[in-house]
Amino acid sequence: MVAPATPKSWYLPSKPHKFCPGCGHGIVLKxxxxxxxxxxxxxxxxFGCDIGCSLLSWDFLACDSTxxxxxxxxPVMVGIKRARPQxxxxxxxxxxxxxxxxxxxxxxxxxxxxxxxxxxxxxTNYGMxxxxxxxxxLPGQKTETTPYGRDPEKxxxxxxxxEFLSELTPDGAYVARATVSKYKQLRRFLRNALRNQIEGxxxxxxxxxxxxxxxxxxxxxxxxxxxxDEMEQFFTVGEFKTPFGxxxx
Amino acid sequence: MQKVIGETKKAFLTxxxxxxxxxxAAEADMMFGYPITPQNEIMHYWTRxxxxxxxxxxxxxxxxxxxxxxxxxxxxxxxAFTATxxxxxxxxxxxxxxxxxxxxxxxxxxQQRGGPSSGTVIYSQQExxxxxxxxxxxxxxxxxxxxxxxxxxxxxxxxxNTAWKYRFPTYLLGDGYQAKMREPLEMYxxxxxxxxxxxxxxxxxxxxxxxxxxxxxxxxxxxxMEEELYDVVLKNDADYNSVRQEITEYSEFNCENAEVIIIxxxxxxxxxxxxxxxxxxxxxxxxxxxxxxxxxxxxxxxxAVLEKSNAKKLLITxxxxxxxxxxxxxxxxxQTLPIETLFxxxxxxxxxxxxxxxxxxx
Numbered sequence: 001m002v003a004p005a006t007p008k009s010w011y012l013p014s015k016p017h018k019f020c021p022g023c024g025h026g027i028v029l030k031x032x033x034x035x036x037x038x039x040x041x042x043x044x045x046x047f048g049c050d051i052g053c054s055l056l057s058w059d060f061l062a063c064d065s066t067x068x069x070x071x072x073x074x075p076v077m078v079g080i081k082r083a084r085p086q087x088x089x090x091x092x093x094x095x096x097x098x099x100x101x102x103x104x105x106x107x108x109x110x111x112x113x114x115x116x117x118x119x120x121x122x123x124t125n126y127g128m129x130x131x132x133x134x135x136x137x138l139p140g141q142k143t144e145t146t147p148y149g150r151d152p153e154k155x156x157x158x159x160x161x162x163e164f165l166s167e168l169t170p171d172g173a174y175v176a177r178a179t180v181s182k183y184k185q186l187r188r189f190l191r192n193a194l195r196n197q198i199e200g201x202x203x204x205x206x207x208x209x210x211x212x213x214x215x216x217x218x219x220x221x222x223x224x225x226x227x228x229d230e231m232e233q234f235f236t237v238g239e240f241k242t243p244f245g246x247x248x249x
Numbered sequence: 250m251q252k253v254i255g256e257t258k259k260a261f262l263t264x265x266x267x268x269x270x271x272x273x274a275a276e277a278d279m280m281f282g283y284p285i286t287p288q289n290e291i292m293h294y295w296t297r298x299x300x301x302x303x304x305x306x307x308x309x310x311x312x313x314x315x316x317x318x319x320x321x322x323x324x325x326x327x328x329a330f331t332a333t334x335x336x337x338x339x340x341x342x343x344x345x346x347x348x349x350x351x352x353x354x355x356x357x358x359x360q361q362r363g364g365p366s367s368g369t370v371i372y373s374q375q376e377x378x379x380x381x382x383x384x385x386x387x388x389x390x391x392x393x394x395x396x397x398x399x400x401x402x403x404x405x406x407x408x409x410n411t412a413w414k415y416r417f418p419t420y421l422l423g424d425g426y427q428a429k430m431r432e433p434l435e436m437y438x439x440x441x442x443x444x445x446x447x448x449x450x451x452x453x454x455x456x457x458x459x460x461x462x463x464x465x466x467x468x469x470x471x472x473x474m475e476e477e478l479y480d481v482v483l484k485n486d487a488d489y490n491s492v493r494q495e496i497t498e499y500s501e502f503n504c505e506n507a508e509v510i511i512i513x514x515x516x517x518x519x520x521x522x523x524x525x526x527x528x529x530x531x532x533x534x535x536x537x538x539x540x541x542x543x544x545x546x547x548x549x550x551x552x553a554v555l556e557k558s559n560a561k562k563l564l565i566t567x568x569x570x571x572x573x574x575x576x577x578x579x580x581x582x583x584q585t586l587p588i589e590t591l592f593x594x595x596x597x598x599x600x601x602x603x604x605x606x607x608x609x610x611x
Contacts, residue, residue, distance in 0.1 A: 011465060046325070046453050051471070059467040062460060064453040066324055067469040068317065069347055075314040079321025080453065082307055083279060083329065087454045105317075108310035 007033025009042040011062040018056045020127075022223055024180040024210030025053060028121055029060055031183065032090070035190040036063065039198065041088045046080050048073045050093035050102070053127040057092055071102025074109050077116045088197055091118040096126045099135040099159040106161075110168045110203050117197045117204040119190075120161060123212035124231065131215030135159035138234055143215070158234065161207050166240035172202030175241040176248075179209040181228055182237070185248065192244055201243045209235055253302065257437040264427040267398045268332070268358055269294030270436055271405025276446050278327040279305040281318040285337040286370035287425035288360040292332070312337040316344025316357075323353050324468065326451025328409060332358035334425075335368060338376050338383075345418050346384035350470035352485065354412040354419075354449075358405070361424040363595035372425035373595040374515055377572040380420050381544040387482060389489045391419040391496055392544040394515040398432040406439050406446075413447040415492055422543065424568075426516050426597065489545070498541035499550045503529060507536030507558045509607055512551075512565045512577055513598075514540050521566065523600035528607060534559070535607060543573075548580040555584065562610060566591035566598055 006012070010033045019025045036042050045063040049055055051070035058067040068076045077091040098106050098120040109116065125143050126132040132145040136158045140149040166175040174196040178186040186208065193204040209231050213223040239247035253273040260267070268291050272280070280299070282292045296306050309315040315331045322329035333341050338359050348355035361376040363369030382388040391411055393404045404421050412419035439446055457463040472478040502522045504510060511521040518539035528535040538554050540547050554560075563586050567573040570592045578588070591598065591606045 008460075011467075043457075043459055044454065048321075055471060058469050058471075062465045064455065064459075064466040065468065066321075066453055066466075067471060068320075069343060069470075072313065072317045072344070072347075075309065075317035076321035076324075078307075078314075079281065079318030079323075079329065080325040081321075082305065082318065083322035083325040083327040084451075084454055087325065104310050105314055108314070 007037050009033045009036040009062050011059055014059045017060060019053065020214045022211060022213035022220065023053070024123065024208070025057065025121060027180040027183065028119065028186070028208050028210065029057060031186045031190055032119070033061060035187060035194060036061070038191065039194055041194070041198070044086065045088045045090060046077070048077045048089065048091050050097035052094040052097055054092050054094050054097065054121060055128065071097045071100070071105065073097065074102055074105035074118060077118070078109055078114045081114065081116050085115070088194065089116045091116060093118070093120050094127070095120060095122045095124070095134045095136040099161055107168065110165045110173070110205065113170050113173060113202045115197055115200055115202060117193050118206070119193070120205070120207045121210045122207050122235070123210045125212055125215050127212050127215050138230060160235065162205065162240045165205050169203050169241060172243055173241055174201070174204040174243065176239040177207045177209065177235060177237050179227065179232055179237050180211060181224070181232070188248065189239065192239070192242060196243060209237065252438055254436045254438050257435060257441060259433060260436050261431055261433050262398065263290060263429055263431050264398050264401045264423060265290035265360070265429070266294045267401045267434055268405050268421070269298060271402045272330060273298055273302060273304070274436070274439055275406045275409040276328060277304070277330050277409060278449070279307070279322055279329045281307050281309055281315045281322070281329060281331050283309055283312045283315045283333070283337060285312070285334050287362055287428040288332040288334045288358065290428070291358060312340035313343055316341040317347070319355060320344050320347050320353055323355060324452045325454050326449050328413070328449045330356045330358070330409070332360065334360045335362040335364055335376070336366070338379055342379065342383040346386055347470055348418040349384060349386045349389055351468060352416040354416050356408045356412040356419050358421045358423065360428040361422065369595055370425070372568065372597060374424060374517065374568040375572065375594060376422065377543060377569060377576070380422050381576070387486065388544060389417050389485050390544050391415070391417050391542065392422050393420065393541060394422045394543050395427060396516050396518050396539070398427070398434040401427060402434055402436060406444060410444070410447045411496065413449060415496070417489065422515065424516055493545040496542060497545050497547045497550065499547035500539045500541060501554055502537040504536035504538060504554045504558045506534055507560055508534040509562045509564060509611060510554065510558060510560045511535060511537045511603060512563060512573070513537070513567060514543060514573055517567055517598045520598050520600045520603055524603035524607065527600060527604055533607065533611065543576065546576055546580045551581060555581070555586065560586060562586060563588045564591060564603070564607060564610065566603055566606070568593050568596060568598055570594045
């Protein structure tokens with residue numbers, strides 16, 4: 001049997017990783033590991049993770065890593081970057097941490113054009129706590145706290161992060177949305193999100209549409225269908241703001 | 250290192266200004282802060298002084314962010330700090346909890362204001378419980394309650410050193426009166442007093458190539474198993490108790506043969522000492538005991554004072570409704586001395602108040 005290639009910047013003693021079967025985090029973290037290797041930034045990268053499923057990445061990479069509180073990854077990474085600008089800081093969070101409890105930090109870090117890279121994994125629910133409604137839950141989608149489907153009249157419409165962050169940020173910022181269904185594009189966007197910090201251009205933000213079959217209660221086919229035919233229809237995939245050319249729409 | 254103070258000099262400053270100078274003298278690198286009265290002028294003076302000494306400042310979106318940016322900056326190895334008060338102290342309990350859980354050398358200045366809620370912007374001693382025991386932890390913190398502007402300067406320098414030496418969150422607990430009033434003090438270079446400033450060091454972003462020179466750092470504050478957390482908390486507690494005696498500070502005044510001992514802290518202890526002088530002049534044997542560290546509390550020292558004195562009564566007085574009293578009662582459990590109280594939550598206490606109270610109870 002041929003083992004799949006493992007990024008050099010993965011921390012092997014913590015493998016196999018602890019994400020659920022079919023979870024998209026593994027794909028995002030593989031792409032991130034490969035990008036860190038490609039850019040040769042392993043020794044100067046500080047990886048910070050939130051609470052929620054993203055927490056399971058606390059010892060995922062062979063990079064110096066710190067784990068914070070729910071929603072507070074952004075200010076911790078800002079503190080590190082402000083203190084030592086030569087370090088490459090990567091904040092890793094879910095949609096609840098980034099768009100709900102930590103939204104004031106995300107919004108203000110974007111306005112201040114903080115030179116950090118934030119990766120937000122959007123799986124349309126709070127996975128770790130058992131599948132409650134997230135800011136990104138789609139209209140009509142059933143979760144533990146919207147058992148009859150999300151009603152936008154009562155709970156509003158899903159948060160579109162890259163859309164508002166691209167409006168808030170000045171030139172030099174990088175804002176994009178990728179999906180785990182398009183791996184090469186995900187790699188390209190991650191490269192841009194990190195290159196932008198390395199070059200010191202500005203705030204870098206990448207949302208990644210991801211899967212959660214455990215809480216969606218879907219089989220493989222239904223999982224992929226929900227990602228490609230529901231989420232990717234609602235959430236536009238592409239680069240919303242980039243210092244690198246016209247951007248990938 | 251650029252000298253900040255140079256030759257020792259007398260100064261006449263507000264407390265917040267004295268603290269800003271103390272931070273510079275302590276070789277602090279960066280302040281993260283959010284406006285709240287009565288600590289604002291610490292930021293104001295820092296932002297004026299900092300660029301002259303190559304220091305940094307960031308005004309964050311709220312106190313939660315100020316606290317967490319300090320956590321990140323400290324982890325990366327710089328001497329970062331913040332200052333807050335009242336509802337800001339409430340919000341900062343979350344990052345203080347992270348600092349407690351991860352043993353970060355977090356130093357913060359708290360200028361107490363009235364509570365609960367927004368309370369007043371003026372003065373109180375109502376943030377004792379919060380500062381000593383706030384958060385979802387065990388109070389593994391070090392809290393200095395200052396009384397004079399000289400102490401604001403001294404304990405700012407000491408507070409940074411304590412935080413970085415022992416790696417427990419460390420607080421200078423002042424109040425709005427100390428923050429805003431002017432008072433003479435002496436400012437000095439720490440080296441002139443034989444004080445070695447402890448250098449910061451990184452916990453992340455270490456030297457060396459990962460994989461060949463060293464292992465990656467994986468820092469966390471959450472654990473999968475109950476037993477893992479249990480071991481961490483017990484180790485922190487053992488560490489705390491092992492250094493408790495060397496951290497503990499207190500002062501006593503005329504406690505020998507005192508028949509009544511006043512226990513107070515912070516700026517109220519000045520009124521207590523003034524009251525003792527007046528009462529002694531009138532033939533009433535009073536003494537004053539003041540914990541300087543509220544955490545860890547000088548339990549053995551207080552018991553020794555009670556033992557050597559002739560105390561028949563204790564008077565606990567504070568600008569709060571029993572926050573110090575609860576600590577004292579817990580710490581001297583088993584003593585049978587009657588305890589009288591003079592509580593004036595959110596209001597200043599002067600010698601007259603204490604003298605009248607003492608005369609009414611003896």
